[in-house]
Amino acid sequence: MRREELRALVLEALAHIAPEVDAQALDPAKPLRGQVDLDSMDWLNFLVGLHERLGVEIPESDYARLGTVDQIVAYLAEKLAL
Amino acid sequence: MIEFRMPALGADMESGKLLEWKVKPGDTVRRGQVVAVIETPKAAVEVESWQEGVVHELLAQPGETLPVGAVLARWRAPGETGTEAAASEARARISPAARRRAAELGVDAEALSGSGSQGAVTVADVERAAKAHAPAPQAPAEVVRAAEMRRAIAAAMSRSKREIPHYYLAETVPLARALAWLEAENARRPITERLVIAALFVKATALACREIPEMNGHFLDGAFRPAAAVHVGVAISLRAGGLVAPAIHDVPEKPLGEVMRALGDLVRRARAGGLRASELTDATITVTSLGETGVETVFGVIHPPQVALVGFGAVREGRVVATLSADHRASDGHRGALFLGAIARLLQEPERL
Numbered sequence: 001m002r003r004e005e006l007r008a009l010v011l012e013a014l015a016h017i018a019p020e021v022d023a024q025a026l027d028p029a030k031p032l033r034g035q036v037d038l039d040s041m042d043w044l045n046f047l048v049g050l051h052e053r054l055g056v057e058i059p060e061s062d063y064a065r066l067g068t069v070d071q072i073v074a075y076l077a078e079k080l081a082l
Numbered sequence: 083m084i085e086f087r088m089p090a091l092g093a094d095m096e097s098g099k100l101l102e103w104k105v106k107p108g109d110t111v112r113r114g115q116v117v118a119v120i121e122t123p124k125a126a127v128e129v130e131s132w133q134e135g136v137v138h139e140l141l142a143q144p145g146e147t148l149p150v151g152a153v154l155a156r157w158r159a160p161g162e163t164g165t166e167a168a169a170s171e172a173r174a175r176i177s178p179a180a181r182r183r184a185a186e187l188g189v190d191a192e193a194l195s196g197s198g199s200q201g202a203v204t205v206a207d208v209e210r211a212a213k214a215h216a217p218a219p220q221a222p223a224e225v226v227r228a229a230e231m232r233r234a235i236a237a238a239m240s241r242s243k244r245e246i247p248h249y250y251l252a253e254t255v256p257l258a259r260a261l262a263w264l265e266a267e268n269a270r271r272p273i274t275e276r277l278v279i280a281a282l283f284v285k286a287t288a289l290a291c292r293e294i295p296e297m298n299g300h301f302l303d304g305a306f307r308p309a310a311a312v313h314v315g316v317a318i319s320l321r322a323g324g325l326v327a328p329a330i331h332d333v334p335e336k337p338l339g340e341v342m343r344a345l346g347d348l349v350r351r352a353r354a355g356g357l358r359a360s361e362l363t364d365a366t367i368t369v370t371s372l373g374e375t376g377v378e379t380v381f382g383v384i385h386p387p388q389v390a391l392v393g394f395g396a397v398r399e400g401r402v403v404a405t406l407s408a409d410h411r412a413s414d415g416h417r418g419a420l421f422l423g424a425i426a427r428l429l430q431e432p433e434r435l
Contacts, residue, residue: 040278047273060269
């Protein structure tokens with residue numbers, strides 16, 4: 001899987017939780033939770049969605065590394081050894 | 083013959099729109115089975131039947147808006163064959179022209195009750211049903227829905243503020259132990275079973291209701307009626323605006339993991355549609371958690387006919403402000419203070435929640 005596919009998958013998982021989000025308008029380098037209204041239940045459901053799609057375990061202690069879309073993609077790529 | 087009526091799915095619901103039947107004539111209906119989907123200003127709600135029977139006839143058509151209490155369908159009680167059973171066969175008669183027109187318009191003619199001779203379904207019946215099905219041409223659905231929801235919230239909250247003499251209390255609750263426990267617990271749980279702090283708030287509130295029962299129940303016909311079970315309504319904001327407060331049933335009896343699953347499930351269904359009627363009407367107390375926005379303290383408005391609402395603000399520096407809005411007709415400040423104290427105490431022993 002290439003990075004672009006991974007990014008598309010992240011945005012798809014996000015759209016599932018927050019359908020009102022315009023993926024084109026998101027700044028991938030800015031904090032995601034500042035741009036999208038995600039409470040902790042939404043956030044958890046988003047991560048569960050990524051887990052279900054990719055089979056990746058995301059421990060709570062790694063949340064700090066998942067601030068922006070770019071960071072989430074980089075984190076998942078690392079976990080999947082892409 | 084059992085009459086299935088338009089239910090009241092909220093304190094101020096006056097009418098509802100039938101979206102879909104989940105049963106057809108001849109089907110057996112079990113107690114608690116979802117039989118219809120009704121649209122209210124707040125959500126499309128799956129409505130259960132609380133009486134068993136066999137579907138005799140469906141009187142309301144999908145697309146029809148009917149007042150609360152209107153008969154939507156009739157069931158034959160178990161063992162009842164009924165002389166009226168013959169009538170239902172007559173109703174199933176469809177003229178060939180009506181059948182053709184139904185196929186053209188995509189209408190299920192079998193599900194219609196006819197106005198023709200001996201209850202036969204006519205072309206006019208089919209066209210009327212098709213028209214009822216068709217989307218209203220006026221404003222976009224979301225705009226109408228948002229305006230209706232605003233009106234429904236306005237009605238319920240105005241009634242609350244008009245009728246309920248609220249009193250308000252606040253207590254700062256230390257959360258260091260709960261947060262440490264949560265962190266350790268989540269580190270060992272798979273992601274699909276991870277907990278959020280709101281689940282602890284819901285469970286602690288429910289257990290506190292067991293200690294101070296004046297907070298749990300309904301004020302009806304001039305008197306407080308305590309509820310035997312504790313069904314906690316959870317305020318959930320909808321992404322398109324507005325909110326709903328569906329209930330998690332029997333919270334004290336549920337292990338924390340199950341409360342969490344129920345909470346996640348309610349949030350998902352509240353936003354995607356598919357809440358049950360019993361979830362919208364059964365709450366005996368409500369919890370609102372607004373802290374994620376950064377707000378420190380929330381003094382909520384009680385959802386009538388309930389008598390109490392517990393609010394949680396932002397978790398900051400290992401603390402949270404818990405508040406109580408309570409109905410002075412049902413309890414006094416002293417009992418309210420004991421109730422908040424019980425919540426605070428229960429949150430100090432998260433492993434026992």
